[in-house]
Amino acid sequence: MLPSAFPESLRAKIDSFVLVATATSSGGNYLGFSANRVDFKSRMIDIQPLGLIVGSTGASDAAVFLDHGGWKGRSMPPPPAFWNRFLQSGIGDYFLADPPDGLLEGNIEQLAAGHRGAFDALVREIRSREDTGATLNPRRGRTRVSGLLRQGGE
Numbered sequence: 001m002l003p004s005a006f007p008e009s010l011r012a013k014i015d016s017f018v019l020v021a022t023a024t025s026s027g028g029n030y031l032g033f034s035a036n037r038v039d040f041k042s043r044m045i046d047i048q049p050l051g052l053i054v055g056s057t058g059a060s061d062a063a064v065f066l067d068h069g070g071w072k073g074r075s076m077p078p079p080p081a082f083w084n085r086f087l088q089s090g091i092g093d094y095f096l097a098d099p100p101d102g103l104l105e106g107n108i109e110q111l112a113a114g115h116r117g118a119f120d121a122l123v124r125e126i127r128s129r130e131d132t133g134a135t136l137n138p139r140r141g142r143t144r145v146s147g148l149l150r151q152g153g154e
Contacts, residue, residue, distance in 0.1 A: 004062055005050055013037045015045070016095035020119045021054075022108055028055035032122050033114045036095055038086070044075045045082075047114045051122030063080060066123045071117025 002011060019031040033052040036151075039046045052063035078094070085094045103110060111119065 003050060005065065015091050018115045020108065024053060028053050030123050030126065032119045034118045038091060045078050046075045047118045049122050050124060053126060054117040064122055066121055069118065069121050071116025071121050073112065073117055076114055
């Protein structure tokens with residue numbers, strides 16, 4: 001299930017997501033939700049990630065949501081059968097029944113380029129924020145940070 005930080009209007013466009021976790025240097029974990037959002041206008045699948053750090057005392061109270069990033073593979077055409085399945089059953093079951101590369105789980109090296117790029121962009125943004133102690137910059141390079149999301153959807 002997607003975290004509640006994804007607004008309902010966005011959830012309605014998400015077919016599925018990839019959950020990615022890896023250790024931080026301080027003993028916590030970076031946690032990323034890499035959503036497969038259906039872009040109806042372009043007839044593409046766009047990756048929209050949300051990330052946070054989970055430490056020994058629990059999840060951080062803030063998360064990074066990246067929108068319209070510039071990493072390789074952020075937008076991709078869906079497989080040929082996607083639109084037929086969508087017309088029959090709507091959003092929410094294509095990639096669950098037919099996972100990318102046939103994988104339901106694996107290690108970070110096995111991630112498709114788009115999801116790996118999304119996760120790497122999340123980690124860079126989280127580290128940058130930690131290093132500077134600054135609030136998130138609404139526009140940094142080609143990756144737009146939609147905002148600082150706090151638990152409870154604030």
